[in-house]
Amino acid sequence: MQDFLQTLLQQRQRAALYRTRQIHCGPQTPILWIEDNPYLAFCSNDYLGLANHxxxxxxxxxxxxxxxxxxxxxxxxxxxxxxxxxxxxxxxxxxxxxxxxxxxxxxxxxxxxxxxxxxxxxxxxxxxxxxxxxxxxxxxxxxxxxxxxxxxxxxxxxxxxxxxxxxxxxxxxxxxxxxxxxxxxxxxxxxxxxxxxxxxxxxxxxxxxxxxxxxxxxxxxxxxxxxxxxxxxxxxxxxxxxxxxxxxxxxxxxxxxxxxxxxxxxxxxxxxxxxxxxxxxxxxxxESWRRQRLQQLITYFRTVANQFQLPLMPSVTPIQPILLGETEQALAVSQALYKRGIIVTAIRPPTVPQGTARLRVTLSAAHEEQQIDKLITTLAEVL
Missing domain, CATH: 3.40.640.10 (Type I PLP-dependent aspartate aminotransferase-like (Major domain))
Structure with missing residues (x-):
C-alpha cells in the first residue's frame, strides 16, 4: 500500500497538481499571519467580512x-x-x-x-x-x-x-x-x-x-x-x-x-x-452596506485590472478568476505572489478543465482599495 500511495503522490507532483496547506495563526481577515509574517489574502469566501465580526x-x-x-x-x-x-x-x-x-x-x-x-x-x-x-x-x-x-x-x-x-x-x-x-x-x-x-x-x-x-x-x-x-x-x-x-x-x-x-x-x-x-x-x-461595499470593490477591481490588461474572466460576483491556461504557469504565478506577501490560490485540474488553470481572486467587504491596488500592480509585475 505504501508503494502505491507514494506512486500516486509522485504522479501529482510531476503534473504540478500537488496541493499543500497554508497554516495561519489568527482570525479570518484580509491579512493572515503565517510564520510571524503578514500576508494579504484574496482567496477567502468570507464575502461580507463577517467571520471576524x-x-x-x-x-x-x-x-x-x-x-x-x-x-x-x-x-x-x-x-x-x-x-x-x-x-x-x-x-x-x-x-x-x-x-x-x-x-x-x-x-x-x-x-x-x-x-x-x-x-x-x-x-x-x-x-x-x-x-x-x-x-x-x-x-x-x-x-x-x-x-x-x-x-x-x-x-x-x-x-x-x-x-x-x-x-x-x-x-x-x-x-x-x-x-x-x-x-x-x-x-x-x-x-x-x-x-x-x-x-x-x-x-x-x-x-x-x-x-x-x-x-x-x-x-x-x-x-x-x-x-x-x-x-x-x-x-x-x-x-x-x-x-x-x-x-x-x-x-x-x-x-x-x-x-x-x-x-x-x-x-x-x-x-x-x-x-x-x-x-x-x-x-x-x-448591515446592507456590506453588500454595497462588496459591489463597489468588485467594480473597482475590474476597472483597475482592465487598465493593466489582466486576463479577467467575465464575472459580476466576488469570484474574479484570472485565466492563465497552463497548470505550471498558474502555479508559478501563485508562488511568485506568495513570495511578495500575497496569497491567491492557483486553481488547477481536475477542479477546472485542462488548459483553463487560473488564479481565483475572491473579494470581501473587508478588503480596502489600496489592498486591491497592491494585488493588481504585483500581478502585472509577475505576469
Missing part, C-alpha cells in the same frame, strides 16, 4: 456558556436543540419558504437531497462546471446522469426531451464557484416547466451577496419556490460561520428528515454555532 464572537461565547460545546447526537436522537430549531425557522423566513433543514456542510446537504429523492429510475441533469458535491450526489443516487456543456441550454433541452426517466432533476450552481458567472435561472425554470423536471439550485456563492436584499440568485431573478422548489445555501461563506441548509416546501423538508442519510446519520452542528449563525443572519440583513 465581534457580535458573532460574543454570540458564540454566550451560546457556549449555555449549550456547552458538542451537540452529542444526530438531530433525530438528542442533538436537535432550540437553537437549531429557531435557526431553521429563521432560514425559512429569510428565503421565503415554508421550511428549512440544517446540514453540517453544503456537501452533505447536496448528497442528502439527491440521494433521498432520486434513484436508478430517474435522471439528473448537471452543468459540467457544477460543484463536485452535486456530481457525487448524482453518482451515489444511481440515477441516469446527463452533463451538458457549461451554460449550454440547447444541449440541456435536447437531453431533457430525449429522457424517459420517471423523475427528472436539473441541478445547478447559482454562482459557479470557479468561473464566478451566474446560472441562467429563468431559462432553466422554463425548461423545467416544459419537460416536467424539478429544479435544484446550489446557491452557496450567491446567498447573502446577490439580489436586492442579499437573498441570492433566486432573488436576483425574482424567482420563488414554485420556480425553484429546492434551494441549498451554505452558512460558512457570506455568513461567516459553518454549515448549510435546504429550503423548500413543508413536504420537501419532512421527506428529507425521514430519508436523507447525510442528515439522519450525522451529528448535529454544535448548538453554539447555530446561535452564532442566527446573529450572522441578523447582521447581514441590518
Amino acid at each position: 465581534p457580535r458573532l464572537i460574543t454570540a458564540l461565547q454566550q451560546a457556549a456558556d449555555h449549550y456547552a460545546v458538542g451537540s452529542g447526537a444526530s438531530h433525530l436522537i438528542t442533538g436537535h436543540t432550540q437553537a437549531h430549531h429557531a435557526l431553521e425557522a429563521e432560514l425559512a423566513t429569510y428565503t421565503g419558504r415554508e421550511r428549512a433543514l440544517l446540514f453540517s456542510t453544503g456537501y452533505m446537504a447536496n448528497l442528502g437531497v439527491i440521494t433521498a429523492l432520486f434513484d436508478r429510475h430517474d435522471a439528473v441533469f448537471l452543468d459540467k462546471l457544477n460543484h463536485a458535491s452535486l456530481i457525487d450526489a448524482a453518482l451515489l443516487s444511481r440515477a441516469q446522469i446527463h452533463r451538458y456543456p457549461h451554460q449550454d441550454l440547447s444541449v440541456l433541452e435536447r437531453l431533457l426531451a430525449q429522457s424517459t426517466a420517471r423523475h427528472k432533476l436539473i441541478a445547478t450552481d447559482g454562482v459557479f464557484s470557479m468561473d464566478g458567472d451566474i446560472a441562467h435561472l429563468p431559462q432553466l425554470v422554463q425548461l423545467a416547466k416544459t419537460y416536467q423536471a424539478w429544479l435544484m439550485v446550489d446557491d452557496a456563492h450567491g446567498l447573502g451577496v446577490l439580489g436586492k436584499t442579499g437573498r441570492g440568485t433566486v432573488e436576483e431573478y425574482n424567482l420563488g419556490v414554485d420556480e425553484v422548489p429546492i434551494l441549498m445555501g451554505t452558512l460558512g461563506k457570506a455568513f461567516g460561520v459553518l454549515g448549510a441548509f435546504v429550503a423548500g416546501s413543508e413536504l420537501l423538508i419532512e421527506t428529507l428528515i425521514q430519508t436523507a442519510r447525510s442528515y439522519i446519520y450525522t451529528t448535529a452542528l454544535p448548538p453554539a454555532l447555530a446561535e452564532t449563525i442566527r446573529t450572522s443572519l441578523t447582521i447581514a440583513q441590518e
